[in-house]
Amino acid sequence: MTPHLVEQFIQVAYIVAAALFILALKWLAAPATARRGVRAGEVGMLLAVVGTLLHQGIVSYQWILIGFVLGSAVGVPMALYMPMTAVPQRTALSHAFGALAAALVGAAEYYLHTPELSQFTMSALALEILLGSLTFTGSLMAFGKLQELVPTRPVTYRGQNVVNLSLLAAAVAIGIYLVVEPGASHLFPLFVALSLVFGVLLIIPIGGADMPTVISLLNSYAGLSAAAMGFVLENNLLIIAGALDGASGFILSVIMCKAMNRSFTNVLFGAFGQFQAAAEARGEARTVRSATAEEAASILEAASSVIVVPGYGMAVAQAQHKVRELYDALTKRGVAVRFAIHPVAGRMPGHMNVLLAEADIPYDRLLDMDEINPEFAQADVALVIGANDVTNPAARHDRASPIYGMPILDVDKARTVMVIKRGMSPGFAGIENELYYLGKTLMLFGDAKSFVGAIVKELSDGGHG
């Protein structure tokens, strides 16, 4: 092939890849076509990589191959053997890797071309490196929190927002200076360092329950840094893929924020910790009713419609497979069992769905908040497993409650409510849950996995008699 033909092939490969990427996301819309979407994305990626390998300027494949081998050695085992409960951690790590790649390519481009960088290219480069670096360290912090390597509680201190914003302002100021003076390469390492530190400080005050929003936001930043790389390299495929990723992260962040009735700025700059004092003061002694596994089993058996409300506690207790056994036992008795999934249940968007699907629960039984909420009024039993704040009726009427206005699952409308919980400790936000004190509520105290197991045992024993 002549160099001209090769160049044309590369361009065609890129444009086909771009089309396939868009189709991939289109097909992902529904479970029936979703795997076709993955295929389309893989073919697009393969085309783009093959096209790039034909690039005329490449003088040696040695390091590229080494990179492929090492990258696969890390990526493949992580994808195949990581348990589904660890999906949020893996996602945070992959955001970190993606952002790291963007920042590294940006740094290489800077040192190759300084000081002959146009203002536009340098602006894109500065944005790529700022977003790439802060997303890299931010995602590593998020990974650390999800893996519980660092404290998951929000870490706050006086003047935190001032420190963070000054740091960001300093980084942006140096970035702007570099745009005006691209030759000032002695400032470049400082620019990278400030961006890296800002990423860490941005995530420190964020608590576990805000992770779904933060992961989505980091997803968006990683995509935007890839798009910025596309501007630097004048590569439209990168711009398109980055824009798609950025858009996806943005939509998910908006959905998560809405589901918590909070704004972006509130999630990033207003750690939930400050609410605790207000909530504790209102704690008066109230009584709850509790029940045994045997009683719970007989109530469930007598029901005709049951809605299960899973939360992060189910993931922590690894109870999803026991929940599936419960689903099977009840379905066999003709009880209609459905699952109510709050958008922020778990540690990332869609977390509960993946866990329940892994446990082989059919996906048409998993309903999102808007679909399931009108159904609670007709349900005989709502069984809450490891969810707390998203079921608190105070969000609807108590203006003093920190979660006032947050859309919740209407669990309290069910005829009987059962809550599996380790003890009476308040939820993440430190708020008492009114649901537990309702006359229709039965508290089932114990570990989610073993309690569900006990109910299943009662149900199957009852079946013999």
Added chain:
Amino acid sequence: MTPDLMASLYVFLLAAFVGLEVIRRVSPLLHTPLMSLTNALSAIAVVGAIVIAGEQRSTLATVLGTLAVIASTTNVVGGFLITDRMLKMFKTRERTRS
């Protein structure tokens, strides 16, 4: 601003709108696979990394490029594999019984 850069901005704008429209239609059921798939797609940054690692225009650039190839390859292979692994688990009632 050169026409090339303007064209790039148009590409970004259109891709962002297409992305918003297409992704809005993704069922909340699949938001986790969505995130891992878009993550794999944006690992297309590997093409920029390949060129820098392969052109070998300076030692520093080659080192940075190679590290970037490692990081993005991790996402390319890992992202697609885990997305497919998750999607395989989503079954309807008939298929779970088989």
